[in-house]
Amino acid sequence: MSPLSEPRWLDPDEAAAWRGFVTASNLLNRRLERQLKEDSGLSHQQYEILVHLSAAPGGSLRMTELADNLVTSKSGLTYQVTQLERIGLVARRSCPSDIRGVIAELTDQGREALRQAAPGHVALVRELLIDVLSREQLAVLAEGLGAVSARLRLDEA
Amino acid sequence: MSPLSEPRWLDPDEAAAWRGFVTASNLLNRRLERQLKEDSGLSHQQYEILVHLSAAPGGSLRMTELADNLVTSKSGLTYQVTQLERIGLVARRSCPSDIRGVIAELTDQGREALRQAAPGHVALVRELLIDVLSREQLAVLAEGLGAVSARLRLDEA
DNA sequence: ACACCTTAGTTCGAATTTGAACAACAGGAG
DNA sequence: CTCCTGTTGTTCAAATTCGAACTAAGGTGT
Numbered sequence: 548m549s550p551l552s553e554p555r556w557l558d559p560d561e562a563a564a565w566r567g568f569v570t571a572s573n574l575l576n577r578r579l580e581r582q583l584k585e586d587s588g589l590s591h592q593q594y595e596i597l598v599h600l601s602a603a604p605g606g607s608l609r610m611t612e613l614a615d616n617l618v619t620s621k622s623g624l625t626y627q628v629t630q631l632e633r634i635g636l637v638a639r640r641s642c643p644s645d646i647r648g649v650i651a652e653l654t655d656q657g658r659e660a661l662r663q664a665a666p667g668h669v670a671l672v673r674e675l676l677i678d679v680l681s682r683e684q685l686a687v688l689a690e691g692l693g694a695v696s697a698r699l700r701l702d703e704a
Numbered sequence: 705m706s707p708l709s710e711p712r713w714l715d716p717d718e719a720a721a722w723r724g725f726v727t728a729s730n731l732l733n734r735r736l737e738r739q740l741k742e743d744s745g746l747s748h749q750q751y752e753i754l755v756h757l758s759a760a761p762g763g764s765l766r767m768t769e770l771a772d773n774l775v776t777s778k779s780g781l782t783y784q785v786t787q788l789e790r791i792g793l794v795a796r797r798s799c800p801s802d803i804r805g806v807i808a809e810l811t812d813q814g815r816e817a818l819r820q821a822a823p824g825h826v827a828l829v830r831e832l833l834i835d836v837l838s839r840e841q842l843a844v845l846a847e848g849l850g851a852v853s854a855r856l857r858l859d860e861a
Numbered sequence: 862a863c864a865c866c867t868t869a870g871t872t873c874g875a876a877t878t879t880g881a882a883c884a885a886c887a888g889g890a891g
Numbered sequence: 892c893t894c895c896t897g898t899t900g901t902t903c904a905a906a907t908t909c910g911a912a913c914t915a916a917g918g919t920g921t
Contacts, residue, residue, distance in 0.1 A: 557829070570849075
């Protein structure tokens with residue numbers, strides 16, 4: 548009778564964890580979005596694109612890789628990269644080993660924009676999340692959510 | 705020299721926690737969105753509206769209260785409530801004590817839709833988040849993210 | 862009663878996101 | 892080589908989101 552049996556609802560602790568996760572996530576995104584837009588004219592998504600490119604060797608990544616890292620749709624990335632290209636922070640190059648491939652590359656201007664935007668962003672992340680939690684809480688959070696992410700990456704493939 | 709000094713960057717543990725949070729959040733939302741849409745034709749946001757209304761006394765809430773609970777913009781809520789009204793899951797009533805006020809109320813059909821959508825949603829939340837974490841991790845997560853949420857609610861006012 | 866500031870909800874336009882459809886190519890099996 | 896299947900990135904229409912401007916009403920102090 549398992550498949551049709553009563554579902555296992557969340558007990559109070561589980562519900563608290565889930566609700567906390569959703570609420571904190573929404574509030575944080577909202578706040579960071581505002582700060583970035585006001586401070587640098589960038590959306591959180593655009594900022595993340597710059598961060599991932601900056602962290603990649605050569606400051607460049609294939610579109611698909613970038614979309615996977617960012618957890619966004621391919622078409623969404625196409626749009627945002629076009630926007631970033633328009634304002635000169637990112638450039639498109641064609642991939643040498645694959646004619647279909649497109650490589651998004653951080654420009655010098657893009658590096659500069661990131662250098663200028665990062666401190667305020669990091670400070671706010673610290674203020675709203677990192678510094679609110681203890682060292683132990685942070686460690687548990689990193690390990691736990693790392694496992695959750697890994698679990699989610701798995702059944703995508 | 706404090707305001708202009710080098711910002712305190714995130715150390716490896718802090719960065720892992722932050723990245724885990726962002727990644728898990730994005731992947732989870734993506735997955736839940738797909739499941740809900742396929743299974744019930746509802747977006748995650750619409751589902752959350754039904755949940756919050758269902759949990760409220762009388763199955764009804766003022767628009768502003770609802771928007772605060774959901775962490776969304778007022779205009780965004782107006783749009784979604786209109787959609788839900790169109791398909792008969794929510795009804796609008798005017799508030800007795802305040803002529804400007806609008807009360808969103810769950811209809812019988814809305815309760816039924818929620819009753820039908822909830823098991824699959826909860827099962828997936830359990831599979832992707834709850835059951836991946838230990839009891840201790842869940843407790844830490846609930847407490848930590850509760851604190852983060854409270855912190856964020858504060859400097860909104 | 863009056864002016865004044867705040868609040869509630871909607872409307873509007875612009876920006877963004879998504880999935881599906883598409884065209885072009887890659888990488889093998891035969 | 893040739894067919895076949897899977898991938899890559901873009902385009903497109905539709906849906907959603909947000910903030911600013913707006914209307915209307917509450918609430919306060921004088």
